[in-house]
Amino acid sequence: MKPDLEAMLAQFDQHHLGDPLDRDSFMTLLIVALVIPVVALAAAWMWL
Amino acid sequence: MDPVAAEASFPIHSSERTWGRLAVFGNTASAAIATWCFITGGFVAYYVTGGRGSVAIIAGTLLGVFISLLAALPPATRYGVEAVRSTRPTLGVRGSWLTLALVLVILTGWNSVLTIFLGQSGAETLHALGVVDSSSGWGMVTGIGLLSCIATTVLLWKGPAALRLAGPAIAITVMVLALIMMIFLLTEFGWDRIFSAPALGPLPDEATNYMIVIELGIAGAVAWWPYIGSLTRHARDTRTAVVPSIAGLGLLMGVVLSIGLFAALVVPASAGNPTLFMIEAGGAPLGVVSLLFMILANVGTTMVGVYACALALKQVRAIDGVLSWRAATIVSIVPVVAVLVLVADPFMAHYGTFLAFAGVTLGPVCGMQIADYFVLRGQRLDIRGLYDDESPVYRYFGGFNPAGFVALAAGVTTYIVMLDPVHFEPGVAAFSYLSATLPAAVASGLAYVIVMKSVPGLLTRSLTTVRTDARDDGPAPMTEPSR
Numbered sequence: 001m002k003p004d005l006e007a008m009l010a011q012f013d014q015h016h017l018g019d020p021l022d023r024d025s026f027m028t029l030l031i032v033a034l035v036i037p038v039v040a041l042a043a044a045w046m047w048l
Numbered sequence: 049m050d051p052v053a054a055e056a057s058f059p060i061h062s063s064e065r066t067w068g069r070l071a072v073f074g075n076t077a078s079a080a081i082a083t084w085c086f087i088t089g090g091f092v093a094y095y096v097t098g099g100r101g102s103v104a105i106i107a108g109t110l111l112g113v114f115i116s117l118l119a120a121l122p123p124a125t126r127y128g129v130e131a132v133r134s135t136r137p138t139l140g141v142r143g144s145w146l147t148l149a150l151v152l153v154i155l156t157g158w159n160s161v162l163t164i165f166l167g168q169s170g171a172e173t174l175h176a177l178g179v180v181d182s183s184s185g186w187g188m189v190t191g192i193g194l195l196s197c198i199a200t201t202v203l204l205w206k207g208p209a210a211l212r213l214a215g216p217a218i219a220i221t222v223m224v225l226a227l228i229m230m231i232f233l234l235t236e237f238g239w240d241r242i243f244s245a246p247a248l249g250p251l252p253d254e255a256t257n258y259m260i261v262i263e264l265g266i267a268g269a270v271a272w273w274p275y276i277g278s279l280t281r282h283a284r285d286t287r288t289a290v291v292p293s294i295a296g297l298g299l300l301m302g303v304v305l306s307i308g309l310f311a312a313l314v315v316p317a318s319a320g321n322p323t324l325f326m327i328e329a330g331g332a333p334l335g336v337v338s339l340l341f342m343i344l345a346n347v348g349t350t351m352v353g354v355y356a357c358a359l360a361l362k363q364v365r366a367i368d369g370v371l372s373w374r375a376a377t378i379v380s381i382v383p384v385v386a387v388l389v390l391v392a393d394p395f396m397a398h399y400g401t402f403l404a405f406a407g408v409t410l411g412p413v414c415g416m417q418i419a420d421y422f423v424l425r426g427q428r429l430d431i432r433g434l435y436d437d438e439s440p441v442y443r444y445f446g447g448f449n450p451a452g453f454v455a456l457a458a459g460v461t462t463y464i465v466m467l468d469p470v471h472f473e474p475g476v477a478a479f480s481y482l483s484a485t486l487p488a489a490v491a492s493g494l495a496y497v498i499v500m501k502s503v504p505g506l507l508t509r510s511l512t513t514v515r516t517d518a519r520d521d522g523p524a525p526m527t528e529p530s531r
Contacts, residue, residue: 008058009432018062018285020427021122025290033114033294037107044103045258 059128059435060281067212067282069292074216075279076296078348080272081222081304083165083321088264089308090320095250095257098243101309104258106302108265113298115489116269119414120276121293123421125286127429130277130356132363135413135452136434137510138420138496142447148360150409151274155357156380157402158271159350160387164396166346167193167388169321170339176327177335193388196343197381200350204377208355212282218348219296225341226304228334229322233307236329237314245313255480260472265302266485267407272297273414278356354380365437404469407485412459415489416452416496423497424507433510441510451499451506459492 067075092101123134135147167189174180180188203210233242250257276293283289308320315325323338358376362368371379387395395402421427433441444450465475467484474480478487500507 005436009435017431018065018126018128019287020126021286021290025287029114029117029290029294032291033110033117033298037110037114040103041107041262044100044107048097048099048103 059431061128062285065125065128065282065284067288068284069288070216071212072280072283072289073292073296074219075211075352076272076275076293077219077223077300078215078296078345079275079279079352080297080301080349081219081226082162082345082349083169083342084161085301085304086308086311086320086322087165088268088320089305089310090312090318092261092264092305092309093312093316093320094248095260096247098245098310098313100258101247101261101313102302102306104261105265105305105309106299108262109269109302109305110265110294110298111262112266112269112485113272113294115266115411115414115418115485116271116273116276117290117293117297119417119421120273121280121289122286122427123417123429124277124281125283125289126427127431127434128281129434130281130359130363131274132360133434134277135417136442137425137429138413138416138449138455139452140444140447140449141433141437141442143444143449143452145364147413148363150413151360152357154271154406154410155274155353155360156383156387157406159353159357159381159384160395161399161402162346162350162353163193163196163384163388164189164392166196166342167191167392169323169342173323173327173335173339173342176324177332177339189392190389193392194385196347196350197385197388199347200354201377201381203347203351204355204358205374207373208282208359211279211352211355214351215348218344218351219300222341222345222348223300225337225344226307228337229307229326229341230303230310232326232330232334233310233314233322237310242310242314248312248316253480256474259480259483260474263467263479263483263485265305266483267403267411268305269297269301270410270414270485270489271403271406273410274360275352275356278359279352350384354384400472401470404472408460408463408469408488409456411463411485411488412456412492415459415492416455418489419455419493419496420500423493424500425511430510444506444510449506449510451496451503454499455492455496458495459488462491463488 089105092105095101096104120131120134123129131151132144132148135144139146170192171180171188174188203214247257251260276297280289280293307322311318311322312320315322318325323335323342326338327335354377357380358373361376361379362371421429430439430441432439442449463469463484466479466482466487467474
């Protein structure tokens with residue numbers, strides 16, 4: 001049986017949300033997926 | 049886990065999210081690695097050499113992953129939403145139907161591409177191994193494709209819980225097989241030959257060649273946007289999902305793309321697919337490795353694609369009420385079977401156009417979602433607005449958010465100005481320094497913020513009005529570690 005929408009929303013009103021993207025995770029994403037690739041691209045352009 | 053939440057339009061509670069790092073990595077890697085990596089790698093070989101090409105395609109893929117993860121992962125891990133529902137704040141309750149159409153077309157297209165690739169390359173491999181007499185028969189290609197569709201349906205038959213176990217198993221096996229392929233290339237041809245081989249058909253301007261390869265990586269990774277929400281919503285928390293997703297969707301995919309690049313450079317006739325000359329050089333053992341790689345990689349990706357497609361379908365309450373999980377899975381795979389059986393050749397002839405469609409539309413979608421979630425809402429969405437169709441929070445004007453559509457138009461226009469997506473020809477000189485997807489995403493995000501702040505009431509009426517989390521006491525995004 002499918003849970004009632006109101007009951008589901010009430011559960012979320014308590015403490016069932018996940019975490020926001022914290023600063024550490026954001027910095028990890030920024031460095032690994034943005035900074036390092038940009039530096040690698042510049043290095044490969046100059047030296048390869 | 050509540051199966052209804054995992055299979056339908058309801059969110060998964062944080063206490064029900066069971067995927068650790070291995071499951072997230074396994075499923076993102078399983079989704080990313082398929083024989084399309086060889087095809088794209090072969091395309092890269094036309095523009096650049098092995099050294100620059102491998103760096104450019106891996107880095108470009110990571111840049112695309114940065115955009116798509118930043119857009120899709122935070123709302124998925126915080127609110128348990130997948131792609132379609134996550135666009136309600138940006139496009140409106142009814143406007144998100146556009147996302148549904150977009151996601152269904154793109155996922156069906158990807159799944160069809162994979163199934164046809166598997167049918168074609170599987171038939172070629174079986175022919176090269178001497179198992180069948182001919183590799184070109186319609187029946188052989190279609191038969192292998194149909195078998196993969198059946199395997200996908202069986203894997204998902206008992207619900208998405210299968211992904212948790214099947215994803216990592218497939219990913220690890222495929223990684224080992226890809227490693228064997230890479231070792232074969234390096235021992236058979238050597239570093240010197242691979243890295244000294246010239247590009248197959250470069251344009252006159254070297255910077256443009258370099259940026260086209262980077263753009264291929266970015267656009268390919270942004271195309272993961274429909275998959276990311278469906279997968280990472282199962283992660284235990286946001287932190288658990290970030291690094292494995294970067295590794296699976298970015299690094300690992302980049303490495304397999306490089307295999308295609310190296311193969312095309314040393315054997316141009318292979319077009320990036322090393323399987324046939326592996327069989328010629330290594331006989332049956334390497335043929336079996338190739339065949340296993342193709343089957344596992346393509347079925348693994350199709351499995352995740354069909355799951356995301358079925359989940360997207362069930363975001364519409366009317367559909368969710370009628371279709372069971374199994375029925376949604378079948379409805380998601382039937383168009384793939386239809387394409388495979390009826391229009392496989394014409395569809396593959398327009399593969400480039402399909403790729404362009406995905407690239408042109410998803411960059412702007414990501415741009416406005418990032419602007420909305422981080423800049424305007426401080427990582428705080430209205431849970432009732434997301435899940436209750438009657439809630440006024442994200443209804444805007446008749447269920448449509450004009451800011452989202454203006455932003456989408458701005459992003460798509462920017463992309464087309466920068467790069468002709470069908471012929472892959474730069475439209476302006478700035479493309480060689482900026483790419484096309486990055487400016488398209490930025491233009492979309494900027495236009496979205498401007499319109500949201502310019503039209504009275506558009507933003508203020510859609511901000512969260514109800515406290516949904518005891519920990520949510522103020523607009524303080526990214527100021528503290530989650531644990």
